[in-house]
Amino acid sequence: MNRMHVSAIRLHRVQVPFWEPFRLSNGEVSVKDAILVQIEADGLTGWGEASPLAGSAYSGETPQSTWDFLCNHLVPSFLEQPELDPTQCFERLSKFPGEPFAKAGLEGAVWDLHAQRTGTPLWSLLGGEKRPIASGATAGLMPETSELLDRVEKFLRQGYRRMKLKIAPGKDIELVRAVRKHFGNIPLMVDANGAYQIQDAGLFEELDRFDLMMIEQPLAREALAEHAELQKRLRTPICLDESAENLAAVESIIRLGSGRILNIKVQRMGGLWPARQAHDLLGAPPSAIRTIPGSGITGSVVHHGR
Numbered sequence: 001m002n003r004m005h006v007s008a009i010r011l012h013r014v015q016v017p018f019w020e021p022f023r024l025s026n027g028e029v030s031v032k033d034a035i036l037v038q039i040e041a042d043g044l045t046g047w048g049e050a051s052p053l054a055g056s057a058y059s060g061e062t063p064q065s066t067w068d069f070l071c072n073h074l075v076p077s078f079l080e081q082p083e084l085d086p087t088q089c090f091e092r093l094s095k096f097p098g099e100p101f102a103k104a105g106l107e108g109a110v111w112d113l114h115a116q117r118t119g120t121p122l123w124s125l126l127g128g129e130k131r132p133i134a135s136g137a138t139a140g141l142m143p144e145t146s147e148l149l150d151r152v153e154k155f156l157r158q159g160y161r162r163m164k165l166k167i168a169p170g171k172d173i174e175l176v177r178a179v180r181k182h183f184g185n186i187p188l189m190v191d192a193n194g195a196y197q198i199q200d201a202g203l204f205e206e207l208d209r210f211d212l213m214m215i216e217q218p219l220a221r222e223a224l225a226e227h228a229e230l231q232k233r234l235r236t237p238i239c240l241d242e243s244a245e246n247l248a249a250v251e252s253i254i255r256l257g258s259g260r261i262l263n264i265k266v267q268r269m270g271g272l273w274p275a276r277q278a279h280d281l282l283g284a285p286p287s288a289i290r291t292i293p294g295s296g297i298t299g300s301v302v303h304h305g306r
Contacts, residue, residue, distance in 0.1 A: 048108025
């Protein structure tokens with residue numbers, strides 16, 4: 001694979017406005033920022049994407065920091081010594097500290113080149129299966145509960161099979177109660193984006209009564225011990241997203257029992273290969289890998305235990 005000749009790497013800054021702002025507990029996003037990484041080699045073109053969210057505390061990276069890191073560090077180094085074996089590319093990029101979104105963009109383009117050169121679909125290279133997957137949708141925080149109900153109804157009419165509600169302090173139990181009352185026993189989950197503290201355990205015990213599929217990232221990213229304590233008090237599985245930021249964090253989550261579901265984001269992990277490695281840490285078969293519809297970012301959901 002390394003015998004391929006890289007002739008150019010091009011970066012494209014893209015901004016796609018949303019129809020309306022998407023609100024979550026730690027900010028508001030109105031534009032989808034993306035940096036597309038294009039690698040040209042031997043007549044083939046591989047594409048990757050680096051897309052940290054602007055205007056929220058979703059991650060420490062920003063579109064500008066990712067752009068600068070690609071321009072000033074990753075791309076110049078890669079051009080000096082290309083690594084086009086996708087299973088080795090991540091190890092090479094790991095020599096640079098931080099900026100996982102930038103690394104994922106470059107590594108994704110390498111995977112795309114490899115898939116084209118071998119004539120193998122990317123999902124097959126990663127060990128997946130070609131099969132139908134029921135899609136879900138995410139409803140952001142709305143000014144009024146009636147607006148949330150209208151949005152959920154719209155998503156269900158469009159054929160989405162499960163719903164995730166963003167919640168925040170003061171906008172939580174009543175929202176879930178309203179959706180349950182209006183739509184009955186639909187597959188339902190909530191996502192707090194780390195907005196609560198362990199002192200709010202009583203609130204989550206009340207949410208436990210609503211037969212939710214999961215409660216996503218209730219506490220802060222680094223609060224793995226507190227998540228483990230909270231999980232012991234709940235029947236509903238805790239899903240960790242922001243906390244699952246690298247392989248070491250995933251290992252700690254498993255060891256402590258901080259949650260029963262992991263939301264593995266390819267870009268947060270720094271690429272497809274570390275995301276696959278995180279998946280394998282859980283002992284699940286490769287066929288369990290699946291994308292998260294409605295999340296806005298490509299990733300996979302892996303269930304651990306019950």
